[in-house]
Amino acid sequence: MDERLDASTGYLLARLGAESRRRWARMLAEHDLAPHHLAVLMSLGHVGPAHQQRVSALIGVDPRNTVAVVDLLQHRGLVERAVDPGDRRRHTLTLTADGVDLLTKLREQVDAVEDLMLGGLPGDDRVRLHGLLARLAGTLP
Amino acid sequence: MDERLDASTGYLLARLGAESRRRWARMLAEHDLAPHHLAVLMSLGHVGPAHQQRVSALIGVDPRNTVAVVDLLQHRGLVERAVDPGDRRRHTLTLTADGVDLLTKLREQVDAVEDLMLGGLPGDDRVRLHGLLARLAGTLP
DNA sequence: TATTGTTATACTCTATAACTATA
DNA sequence: TATAGTTATAGAGTATAACAATA
Secondary structure, eight states: OOOSOOSOHHHHHHHHHHHHHHHHHHHHHTTTOOHHHHHHHHHHHHHOSEEHHHHHHHHTOOHHHHHHHHHHHHHTTSEEEEEOSSSTTOEEEEEOHHHHHHHHHHHHHHHHHHHHHTTTSOHHHHHHHHHHHHHHHTTOO | OOOSOOSOHHHHHHHHHHHHHHHHHHHHHTTTOOHHHHHHHHHHHHHOSEEHHHHHHHHTOOHHHHHHHHHHHHHTTSEEEEEOSSSTTOEEEEEOHHHHHHHHHHHHHHHHHHHHHTTTSOHHHHHHHHHHHHHHHTTOO
């Protein structure tokens, strides 16, 4: 009998998500970054310049907690904060050249962590899992 | 174009796992419990009486942090701690009758949270996702 | 000597309330 | 009045080091 918990899909998501986050955190600690920092870089790399609130929604972090994350990235010269002329309450975030470089370099290590995390699944199942998770993420608030 | 991040399966896991955990936490707060408490109850319900260290491994929580979780469950009379006669260093955890009752009652609410979380996926995709996650969980350390 | 559970503690992440400035 | 960003802060979760009891 399988000893693992498999009663609830939601629980499995939380359980595996915590494990994945732990591995990301260990890898990113070598760069003095936390998972949320890379999440911001990735989101900007994916959708281009965006307001802080939109980035917060994309990465699932409360805007109040996003402030400190962006502060660090800005101080390191990885992200630029600029007031939106159209609505001066908004701050547009943009990847700097250094931000793009770091993002490129990190992709290798992200892939390596991923291979270890998903090592137990055959390639086609990884693709299926990715597709299902991506679709599920698209339904979130 | 889909605005969501879909570059990394590991990231999607962490992102969706955090969302799932958040919903569990909100639901369980009504019972003055946290996700880890239900995780312990579920694990005991699944594998039967088990030592603390084994439960820790099953739910992915460090044994040091499991102590306080089990303390609360014991004080509420949901779980029983007993020294293992065979190896007196070990403490065997067992669900009490109240623990079994609560677990049964919570299953409905767990399912309700799950329906909301996975509402965007058709039924057969939910089954596929569950199967993939369960297999992946079986490969963890 | 190694292992199970424990304590204490520091650190990170998350959630709650209220403020500033712009609209 | 409502919204974007911010600050401060309390609370929950996690990780580090060291200890007692037992094997």
